[in-house]
Amino acid sequence: MTSRFGLVGMPAVAVVLVCGVLGIQLAHGGGRFEPLHPADPCVARTVTSQAEGIDALTERLVLLGLDGAACRLGISREAFTLELAQPGPRTDEEVDALRAGLLDAVRRMEDDGTLPPISALVDEALDNSDLNGFLKAAIKALPDSVIDAALKTDDVLTRAIDGLDLRSILENLDDQQDLDRQMNAAVEQAVKDALVDRLKGLLP
Known part of the structure; x- marks a missing residue:
């Protein structure tokens, strides 16, 4: 006691x-x-990922894209992502800023040499596609040098971003984690679709 x-x-x-x-x-x-101040989204920062392949590429693309969008809007990345995570329709300004931010991220990764060659993404994209086995095997048989000479990663990413329906993606979010999850999934699928579409054009 x-x-x-x-x-x-x-x-x-x-x-x-x-x-x-x-x-x-x-x-x-x-x-x-x-008091802690949010990082300036206009200042370039190093973004790493624990993932690999297309997942790692799109994760970095989304993070840098959000930075670029926040910079264009003159707010912090934290404030921008919190705003996007709120339910309801998005403004044209938000959608346009995010698309421009994603495109800026592609150019930045191209400039700093962090974009992988397109041949490094081929197998993963094909394995997740609905192409028949014959086409998959034919594309995989192409030498990496032929694929990399014909297709550029920045071009594939740009096509994927241009085709994204960002407004629909952003209108049905529950929270900030959902924003990251939905954006990563949408960008990743768009990259795979754009890549497979371009790869089919390499076959005779």
């Missing part, structure tokens, strides 16, 4: 511990409160 002395002494011990923590914080400059 806890003694009466122990119960009485506990608040005093707590006060001593809190004072000790505050003293350490003050000694290291913790007495100055500076």
Whole structure:
């Protein structure tokens, strides 16, 4: 059983511990409160992904695209994504800014050399397509050099983004996680469809 002395002494011990923590914080400059500021979406940042292949590519594309859209609108990326996550129709300005942001992201990744060659995406795109086995095998038999000479990743991505119905994607969201999930899924599928469509044109 806890003694009466122990119960009485506990608040005093707590006060001593809190004072000790505050003293350490003050000694290291913790007495100055500076609110955190959202990152400037107009400043280029490094975006990485734990995923691989087309999923990793589209994840980076969406994150950079949201930055670009927020920059165009003059707000933080956090404020923009929170706004998009609200239910209801999207404005023309929001839709246009997001599409432009995604296209800007393609150009940025092309400039910094982070776009993979199109041949690195072929197998994944074909495996998720509804092409018959004969066509899939014929395309996979093409040398990587032939595919990369005929198709450019930035061109495939641009076609995919131009074909996205962003307004529909953005009108049925539940929260910010749903925004990321829906955008990634839509962009990924659009990239696969655009890639497969272009690959079919390489066959005689």
